[in-house]
Amino acid sequence: xAEQSGITCILCPNACQLVVHYDRSRKEITGLDNAxxxxxxxxxxxxxxxxxxxxxTVVPIRSKFWKVTSVLTAQPxxxxxxxxVYEEIKKLRLTAPVRRGDIVLGNVCNLGIDVIVTRTVLE
Amino acid sequence: xxxKKIDVVVxxxxxxxxxxxxxxxxxxADSVLLLERNEFLGGILLQCIHxxxxxxxxxxxLAGPQYAELLVEGxxxxxxxxxxxxxxxDIDRDRTVTAVTPKGLWQLDAKAVVLAMGCRERTRGAIExxxxxxxGIFTAGMAQRYMNLRNLRPGREVVILGSGDVGxxxxxxxxxxxGMRPVCVLExxxxxxxxMRNKVQCxxxxxxxxxxxxxxxxxxxxxxxxxxxxxxxxxxxxxIPGTEQEIACDTLFLSVGLxxxxxxxxxxxxxxxxxxxxxxxxxxxxxxxxxxxSAGNVLHIHDxxxxxxxxxxxVGANAAxxxxxxxxxxxxxxxxxxxxxxxxxxxVLCEGCREAELKFRVKKPYDNVRIVIENGGERLxxxxxxxxxxxxxxxxxxKSGVPFHDLRVRVEDAG
Numbered sequence: 001x002a003e004q005s006g007i008t009c010i011l012c013p014n015a016c017q018l019v020v021h022y023d024r025s026r027k028e029i030t031g032l033d034n035a036x037x038x039x040x041x042x043x044x045x046x047x048x049x050x051x052x053x054x055x056x057t058v059v060p061i062r063s064k065f066w067k068v069t070s071v072l073t074a075q076p077x078x079x080x081x082x083x084x085v086y087e088e089i090k091k092l093r094l095t096a097p098v099r100r101g102d103i104v105l106g107n108v109c110n111l112g113i114d115v116i117v118t119r120t121v122l123e
Numbered sequence: 124x125x126x127k128k129i130d131v132v133v134x135x136x137x138x139x140x141x142x143x144x145x146x147x148x149x150x151x152a153d154s155v156l157l158l159e160r161n162e163f164l165g166g167i168l169l170q171c172i173h174x175x176x177x178x179x180x181x182x183x184x185l186a187g188p189q190y191a192e193l194l195v196e197g198x199x200x201x202x203x204x205x206x207x208x209x210x211x212x213d214i215d216r217d218r219t220v221t222a223v224t225p226k227g228l229w230q231l232d233a234k235a236v237v238l239a240m241g242c243r244e245r246t247r248g249a250i251e252x253x254x255x256x257x258x259g260i261f262t263a264g265m266a267q268r269y270m271n272l273r274n275l276r277p278g279r280e281v282v283i284l285g286s287g288d289v290g291x292x293x294x295x296x297x298x299x300x301x302g303m304r305p306v307c308v309l310e311x312x313x314x315x316x317x318x319m320r321n322k323v324q325c326x327x328x329x330x331x332x333x334x335x336x337x338x339x340x341x342x343x344x345x346x347x348x349x350x351x352x353x354x355x356x357x358x359x360x361x362x363i364p365g366t367e368q369e370i371a372c373d374t375l376f377l378s379v380g381l382x383x384x385x386x387x388x389x390x391x392x393x394x395x396x397x398x399x400x401x402x403x404x405x406x407x408x409x410x411x412x413x414x415x416x417s418a419g420n421v422l423h424i425h426d427x428x429x430x431x432x433x434x435x436x437x438v439g440a441n442a443a444x445x446x447x448x449x450x451x452x453x454x455x456x457x458x459x460x461x462x463x464x465x466x467x468x469x470x471v472l473c474e475g476c477r478e479a480e481l482k483f484r485v486k487k488p489y490d491n492v493r494i495v496i497e498n499g500g501e502r503l504x505x506x507x508x509x510x511x512x513x514x515x516x517x518x519x520x521x522k523s524g525v526p527f528h529d530l531r532v533r534v535e536d537a538g
Contacts, residue, residue, distance in 0.1 A: 008323045015319030017510070034509075053324060056172045056186060057299060058271050065162075067274040070172035072186045079328065086299050100192050118172060119188035 002030065007047050009040045020044045052076035055085045056118070059104075063096040063121050070118045071104060077111055084109050096121045125229045130446040131155045132220050132233040133439070134211050134387065137166025138428045139419020140239030141194040142435030143442065147237070148201040150443035156231065157198070157205035158222055164198075164205065165191030166241055167264070168428060170271040173292055175320075179429035187428070194432065214391040218414050234446035235414045237438055238388055238402065242381040242420040244289075250379050254342030257349070263289040263378040270296065278374025279303055282351060284339050286310040288317035288426070288514075290378025295325035297376075305331045306372050309353060311338040311360055314488050316378070318426060318514055339375070340367065348373050383421045391415055398466030399423040405455055406469045406479055407445075408438040414449060416442045423468055423482070426516055456528055463489065463534030465513065472530065478522045483532050488512045493537045496521050499529045507537050 003024055009016040014036055021031035022045070029045050046052065054076045058068040071092070077085050088108050098104065098117045105115035130152040133144040136159035144157040163169060168176070171187030178184060181193060198205070209224040220231040244262035259278050261269075267289065269275040281297045283290045286308055297305040308326060313336045315322055326333055334353070340362050341352035355366035383401040385393070393410045394403045401422040402410040409416050418438035419431040455471040460483065467483040481496065489511050496504035496519065503521040511517075511534075521530075 008319055010320035010323050014515075015323075053328065054174045054184070055299075056174060057296075058172060058274060060274060066272075068272070070186060070188055070271060072172070072174055072189075082299070082328075090301065100189055118186035119169065120192060 005048060007044065009035065009043050009047075011039050011043055016040055018044050020048060022048060024049075051079040053079050053082060055082055055089065055115075057086060057089055059089060059092040059094055061094040061096055061098065061121055064123050066096075066121050069094065069098060069121045071115050072118045073108065074103075074114045074116050077108070077113055081109055081111065085111070085115075089115055094121075096123050125227055126232070127156075127229065128232045129154045129156045130233070131235045131237065131439070131442045132218075132231050133157045133237040133239055133442075134214075134220070135159065135166065135239040135241055135419075135421070136161075136164045136205060137239065137241050137419060138168060138191075138194060138431040139241070139421070139435035139438075140166070140237070141191075141198050142432040143237040143239055143416075143418050143439030144203045144205070145194070145198045145201050146436040146439030147235075147443040147446075148203045150440040152235075152443035152446050155201075155203050155443075157203055158209045158211055158220075158224075159205060159207050160210045162207050164195050164207070170264070170268045171292075171428075172271050173295075176428050179427065180432060190428065211387055214387055214415070216392045216412055218391075233414075234449070235416065235442040236391075237435075237442050238385075238393070238410075238415065238417040238421050239419045239435060240384045240387060240421045242383050242424060244377070245380040245382060247377060249382075250377070252339050252342055254351075255344060257342070257344035257347050259344070259348030259373050260342070260375045261377070263287075263293045263376045266376050267293055267296070270300070276300070276302060277376075278348075278372075280306055280372040281374040281376060282306045282339075282370060282372045283308045283376045283378060285378035285380070286316040286322070286333060286335075287378040287380065288321050290376060291317045291321040291325040293376055293378065294331050295329060298329040298331060305329070306370060307332045307334055309337045309339065310335050311356055312336070313358075314512075316514060319512070338362065342375070344373075348375060351375060381420065381424045383423065385421060388415075388417065388421070393417070396466065396470055398460060399468070403470045404468065405471045405473055406476055407441045407473070408434070408469065409441065409445070413452060414442075414445055416445075423466065426514055430516065430518075456530070458527075459529070459531040461531045461533030463487075463492070464532050467532050472527050475526050477524070477526055478520070479527065479530070480518060480520050481530075481532060482516055482518050484516055485511050485513050485534055489534060491537050493535045494519075494532065495535050496530070496532050498523050498525070498527050498531075501525070
């Protein structure tokens with residue numbers, strides 16, 4: 001069945017107000033208006049059928065200078081799992097050194113996505 | 124006192140300053156010195172743990188600290204000397220920079236200076252909210268610093284006043300963090316202050332209510348904040364009697380605007396613009412004081428850090444060129460911010476200039492308008508926008524067959 005939905009593309013500050021025509025049963029986009037770039041074409045089906053977001057927070061670290069460092073999911077996780085992912089991340093206790101990009105939690109919540117350090121703390 | 128001669132001194136090691144120092148060295152300045160007040164490089168980026176940085180520069184979605192580290196790596200590659208915990212306390216018109224550093228008081232005779240001090244947040248005092256003065260009221264960026272760099276929790280029940288990007292991002296942060304809850308976001312204007320993408324992913328995702336045309340008219344609490352009174356406002360932003368509402372909360376975050384930090388610039392005799400509250404600059408981003416340049420948020424508030432860096436690279440290269448071969452002051456022509464335009468950068472153009480990159484913002488959100496750029500009678504650019512927001516800086520390159528003499532950007536109704 002043909003449906004239509006308005007979503008705001010959040011990939012960049014342009015925030016295109018996409019109008020998406022789609023068929024939910026076949027998970028298929030049949031038309032897309034107002035996209036200023038090609039990334040909107042990938043974002044629209046993603047946001048409609050499997051919305052995802054990055055999760056970021058800080059975790060305690062044993063270090064000479066810092067109390068915390070920051071972490072981020074290496075890829076966006078399903079929107080519905082944001083809180084589960086957050087709870088898992090908050091159990092972490094790190095010790096310096098950690099480097100930008102280090103995986104501190106692999107395959108978080110069995111989603112196949114890693115949590116990585118975003119700020120290097122050497123000592 | 125330690126006296127040194129330096130080609131290019133860059134003040135502030137945030138996105139603009141890191142880029143400026145890197146570019147100055149790369150462009151052939153013999154000596155470049157980057158001065159940073161904090162004990163780390165990166166400026167505000169380190170507390171911005173959300174992603175969205177580096178999209179334009181590195182084509183990646185990075186968190187602020189990741190983006191900062193990439194900029195720092197670029198700086199290290201060029202072997203730029205930097206000093207941490209070093210606070211510049213004075214600059215004069217002859218580009219003598221005085222700094223308090225861990226190595227003592229330094230006086231630097233610079234051939235060129237890049238001002239990259241960033242901005243400050245407007246405070247409760249600046250917006251004159253009445254009421255008592257309890258603990259629990261923070262600027263959003265200060266709360267972000269406590270939470271993300273110091274692991275402190277500023278409060279539990281949080282109201283956010285102002286829908287600027289920092290406010291929206293902090294609302295989401297509070298929604299996620301254990302033991303904290305965002306009550307609502309209030310905005311005195313009738314439109315969102317920050318970027319639409321931040322409303323979607325920070326407020327809508329978490330069901331955080333946004334109340335437009337609403338402000339805080341009273342603050343209660345003796346030692347700790349206990350509650351606030353909100354009030355709807357009319358088109359003149361005056362509170363409407365009878366629309367008051369009491370909200371219980373122990374914490375108030377203010378995200379009510381950023382102001383370029385130009386105390387040092389003023390000491391150097393730099394003229395500021397009313398539109399941006401940053402320096403008046405020409406197409407080289409040179410201020411009215413010869414050899415003093417400005418880049419990043421100290422010049423005008425950027426919505427994306429990448430653009431502050433791009434500006435830094437450009438300006439750093441210009442400063443290096445000036446250090447090598449100072450140029451004479453030529454005649455300059457003003458660029459006009461016409462109808463509906465808040466400001467245009469650069470503010471003036473050197474004589475003979477036929478190509479320019481203009482950065483500008485509209486005064487308020489518009490639907491169905493055209494942006495028109497003209498040089499005298501000659502139209503150089505015309506583009507239709509179904510929607511254009513004040514929170515989104517526009518960058519447009521214009522070219523003309525004749526030198527610019529009366530360049531103007533304006534908004535025109537497109538029916």
